[in-house]
Amino acid sequence: MGKTKNARFKRAQFPPEGRPVKAVKRAAEDDEEEDVVESPHAELLEKLQSPSADIREYACASISRVVQQSQTIPGFLHRDAVRRLAPLLLDSSLAVRETATGALRNLSVCGGAEVCEDMVRQDVLTPLTTLLTECCVRVQLSSSPVKKEQKPTVEDVANEAVNLLWNLCESSSTAVSVFNRARLLDVLLPCIEKHPHNVQLALSAAHCLHTVTEDNSELVGSVNAAVLAALENVLLSTHSSMEHVLLRSLAAGTIWNLKCCLSSTHQAEAISAVVKTLAQCLSLDAGVLVPDLWHRESSRLDGAGTSDPESARPDEHQAAAGVQEEEEMDDGEMKMNRGKRNGKKMEKDLAAFLPRDKPELREAVALLTAQQTSLEIIVNMCCSDEPSDDEWEEMSSSDESEICTDGVADGNSSLFSPLCLSAELHTTLLNYSIPQQVLKKAEFPSHAALDVCGRNPAWKCLVKKMQRVQCRALTCLHNMLAVMDVECLGGAAGLQAVAQHLSSLIFTSADLLKDEEFLEAVTSAMRSLLQIMASKNIPQCMSPQQLMSVCEAALQCDVLSVRVNALAILGITGSTLAKDEGSAETLQLIGNALLGVASKDTNLVACGEALDALLDVFADGQEAEQAARNINLLTALKALQPAFTAKIRKEGRGTYSADQLCVLDNVKTNLRRFIGYLESLQKK
Structure with missing residues (x-):
């Protein structure tokens, strides 16, 4: 919220x-x-x-x-x-x-x-x-x-x-x-x-x-000097194999984890070395390298007839039966595979389970794992030490401190988090063109790479890994948008280009909006982008109708964070539209969608987010007032209020965290005040 x-x-x-x-x-x-x-x-x-x-x-x-x-x-x-x-x-x-x-x-x-x-x-x-x-x-x-x-x-x-x-x-x-x-x-x-x-x-x-x-x-x-020296030695290694690229990425991540062990004089050097390593990894083009490795394997096997018998030493405790496609997993398996952060599926290094006679495939897996790891490290760099989004611990945009003199919450008063990056890290990320590299990785996997992976069952596993790199890049984009200065991201033109990029991703295929991992990553990035553009009054390329179509798909998702993102996007879109003449009809559609979630979603967090978004959309303006009357918003909210309050009292304790309950109580308070505001409008 x-x-x-x-x-x-x-x-x-x-x-x-x-x-x-x-x-x-x-x-x-x-x-x-x-x-x-x-x-x-x-x-x-x-x-x-x-x-x-x-x-x-x-x-x-x-x-x-x-x-x-x-x-x-x-x-x-x-x-x-x-x-x-x-x-x-x-x-x-x-x-x-x-x-x-x-x-x-x-x-x-x-x-x-x-x-x-x-x-x-x-x-x-x-x-x-x-x-x-x-x-x-x-x-x-x-x-x-x-x-x-x-x-x-x-x-x-x-x-x-x-x-x-x-x-x-x-x-x-x-x-x-x-x-x-x-x-x-x-x-x-x-x-x-x-x-x-x-x-x-x-x-x-x-x-x-x-x-x-x-x-x-x-x-x-x-952690002593020997540990840091060993990690530094890895970072400085010049081996060009993809497995060494992965090794350097892991060493960079470890140094980042241990940065508090470094003296202040050495931290700047360490951060620069870490970011440089991540940038070098991300600069590699998997769309070129994966097909190249596949052709290299094909040529080797064609020339040798069979693989090296020594390199194929039986390794019974590894996956001797070969690699099976990840697409075979059922819904229950997908849920078991989720990590702590909002349902992200993260797997162990596939190379450990590949036959030893597939060195090129091991290299390809190492490359994609290195890029996924590098993006995850950057995600954590662009993140405060606060708990993660799945705990819904941020305060409402319409909390009590933001209530205006007329008793209505100002929906745009706290649209984005303050910059939390140190100036040093901020500068280093820009010096190594990390934002541009992340945006590049957010593109769809190349057709050439997808084509070669589809020709061999053993290589099909790379398709999911390429898609996962894209999702990590989108999550990385979400974090960078929240913590980096707009001008450093290219100003209004740069943000509009990002909006165009996200639009091209979303509307390429309807099937993409059924993929939970992609949907969460892309809606998180959209949410951050729209918040910043709204706060800076920057026009963006996606129409309200397009955004609503995305949100409609997202609201059907079982993953809570995806639904919360969709509700926030509707709130941002509506509060921006409310300033435009002739927007009442679209505001009605947004209002009805939010009311539907607030009244039907079984999760209190989603209900609270929907109500908070409603308060943002209908907070002010003649178009908002007209739309509110057309959908009988006052009557609907009066009907929702007692059920929402009772649900907090009945289900809240033991089901939701103390921070979540604090936010829900805040929504409850603001809802009561907003109803009073709508009643005052009726009396005019």
């Missing part, structure tokens, strides 16, 4: 970017079904106790494959799989260590946050910490470069262990606390320092470090 809260990306548990998995059902299954599904699993778990290392390795590798089918996970958990696998992390056989760690890694990813919490409760971190500490010492002593071998190396084991740690820390605050206490930061450094020779291990460590450094004040005391 009123001010636009900036988006922020938070740590969330991701499923593998093969077929997404559903949450583990904890309810007991009937005995007959357990006998059918679990008997083979019981046999595999028994083999974990075999005196033969080969049999133990076989059992671990088999479990790794089986748990990728999420329906099998309850059966394994019921038979205490975690406690049986955990001791094998310290098995005398290196191969068993690798496959056991891989099995737990797959269990943690495919089982989701609930299973990760269970694993932490069952103390899997104790043997994992011991394993990581041993690996750290041996990785430091190991020779480089790593040779391709049939048998696993200590770096293979370390890679699996770090990935498992990453998964657990994403889902469990307890795991993060253990990470801090056990000083596992020191364990990750040698892995990151291996980046010239083993980029996969370095990437796993960098992902983990990027995760655990976010909002982790307890870790700050452990």
